[in-house]
Amino acid sequence: MFETLLYEKQPTGLPGGDIVWVTLNRPDKLNALNLQMRDDLWAALDVASLDPDAGAVIFKGAGDRAFSAGADISEFGTAPSIIDARRARQERDLWGRMAAFEKPMIAAVHGWALGAGCEMGLLCDVRIASEDARFGLPEVNLGYIPSAGGTQTLPRLIGRGNALYMVLTGDPIDAATALDFGLVEWVVPRDQLYAKAEEVALAILSRPPAAVRKTKEAVLRGLDLPLAEGLKLEALLAQELTATEQRKKKQA
Ligand code: COA
Numbered sequence: 001m002f003e004t005l006l007y008e009k010q011p012t013g014l015p016g017g018d019i020v021w022v023t024l025n026r027p028d029k030l031n032a033l034n035l036q037m038r039d040d041l042w043a044a045l046d047v048a049s050l051d052p053d054a055g056a057v058i059f060k061g062a063g064d065r066a067f068s069a070g071a072d073i074s075e076f077g078t079a080p081s082i083i084d085a086r087r088a089r090q091e092r093d094l095w096g097r098m099a100a101f102e103k104p105m106i107a108a109v110h111g112w113a114l115g116a117g118c119e120m121g122l123l124c125d126v127r128i129a130s131e132d133a134r135f136g137l138p139e140v141n142l143g144y145i146p147s148a149g150g151t152q153t154l155p156r157l158i159g160r161g162n163a164l165y166m167v168l169t170g171d172p173i174d175a176a177t178a179l180d181f182g183l184v185e186w187v188v189p190r191d192q193l194y195a196k197a198e199e200v201a202l203a204i205l206s207r208p209p210a211a212v213r214k215t216k217e218a219v220l221r222g223l224d225l226p227l228a229e230g231l232k233l234e235a236l237l238a239q240e241l242t243a244t245e246q247r248k249k250k251q252a
Contacts, residue, residue, distance in 0.1 A: 004037040006062070007044050009054065010198075016205030016212060017055025019198065020048050024117075027063025033116045034072035042094050045101060055209070056104040056201045059120065060194065061111065067133070070115025073142075095149045098123040100220070102213060104204050108197035109133045110190060114172065119148035122157060125216065127183065128197050129175045130190040135183055136172030156223060158182045214241045 001007050006023035022044050024031035031037075048054045061067035098105070098120070107121035110130040118135045121127050129135075137146045137154065145151060146167060155163035158181045166173065175187045188196045204212055214237045222230035 002040040002044060004034070005040045005044055007047065012055070012202060012205055014055070014202065014205040016207065016209045018053050019201045019205070020051075020054045020057045022048075022057055022059050023062050024059070024068050025062040027061075027065070029072065030066035030069035030112055031061045031063070031117065032069050032072040033120075034075055037072075038092075038094050042092055042097065045094075045097055048103065049101070054103065055205045056106065057101075058106045058108055058194075058197045058201055059124065060108040060197070061117075064111065066112040066117070067107070067109040068114070068117025068120065069112045070117045070138070071148075076142075095119065095123060099149060099153070102216070104201070104212065104216060106197050106201055108193050109135075109184070110193055112136075112172075114138055115146065115150075116148040119146060119150040119153065122153040122183075123149060126185050126200055128186045128188065128193065128200065129178055129184040130193040131175050131187060132190055133175040133178065133184070133187075134172045135166075135175075135178050136170065137167050138170040138172070140168060141170040154183075210241060210244060214238075 004024070004026055006021070006025050008021045008023075010019040010021060012018050022041075024033075024037065026032060026034070026037065048057050104126075105124040107124040107127045109121055109127060110133055113121055113133060113135045115136075115138060118137055121135070137150050139146045139150075146154075151167060154166065157163075162181045173181065173183070175184065178184045179187045186196055186200075218234050218237045222233050225233060
C-alpha cells in the first residue's frame with residue numbers, strides 16, 4: 001500500500017478498536033525519513049483517522065539497527081527554493097498533524113532514534129524503548145535546529161534543562177538515561193519491545209473509547225493553556241462526554 005511504510009491492522013475485539021502497526025520501512029537507510037516517507041506517513045494517518053475500526057497506532061522501525069536515523073540527509077538542500085520548501089511544509093504539516101492526532105499513538109523504539117526519528121516519538125502519546133535504543137537531536141551539529149517539533153515537544157516532556165542539554169550538544173542518550181529524563185515511559189529487553197507496546201495499546205483500547213478520546217484531547221489541548229483555562233477545558237470536555245453518553249443511553 002505504501003512505498004516506505006508497512007501498514008498492518010491487528011484485530012483486538014476490544015471496544016476501542018484495532019491496533020494499526022505502522023513500520024518505517026527503509027532499513028538499508030536506517031529508516032531515514034525522506035520526502036516519500038513523509039508523504040506516506042501523511043496518507044497513513046489519513047487512513048488510520050478515517051477507519052472507524054482503527055483504535056490506536058503503534059509506530060516501529062524495520063530492521064535491527066534503528067527506529068529512524070532522522071531526516072534523509074541526502075535530500076538536504078534539494079528543494080527547488082526555500083519558498084517552495086516552506087509552502088510544501090505549510091500545505092502538509094505532518095508533525096502538526098501528529099501533534100493533534102485524535103487516536104492514541106505509541107512509539108516502539110529500538111536502535112537509533114535521531115532527529116525527526118526522535119521527534120516522531122516525542123509526538124506520540126507513550127514511548128516504549130528497548131535497551132539498545134539511543135535518542136538524539138543532532139541538528140545543531142549540522143548547523144540546523146530541530147524542525148519536527150523537537151524544540152517545543154522535548155522541553156514539554158523532559159523539562160528545560162534536560163532538553164537544552166540534548167539540543168545544544170546534539171549528543172545522543174541511551175535508553176536508561178532516556179528513562180531517567182522521562183523521555184520514555186518504559187525500557188524493556190529488545191525481544192519484549194513489541195509485546196510491551198501491544199500490552200499498552202490493548203489496555204487503552206479496552207477502556208471506554210469516548211472517554212479515552214476526550215481524555216487525550218483534554219491533556220493535549222490543556223498543555224498549551226494556563227492552569228485556570230485548562231481546568232475550564234477539562235470541565236467542558238467532561239460535560240460534553242456526559243451529554244454524549246446520556247444521549248446514547250436514551251437512544252438505546
Ligand atoms: N539520511 C540518509 N541516509 C542515512 C541516514 C540519514 N539520516 N542515516 C543513515 N543513513 C544511511 C547511511 O548513509 C548508510 O547508507 P549506505 O549503506 O547506502 O551508505 C546507511 O544508512 C547505514 O548508515 P551508517 O552511517 O553506515 O551506519 P553507522 O552504524 O555507521 O552509523 C548513525 C549510524 C545513525 C550514527 C549514522 O548513520 C548517522 O549519523 N546518521 C545520520 C544521523 C543524522 O544526522 N540524522 C539527521 C538529523 S537532522
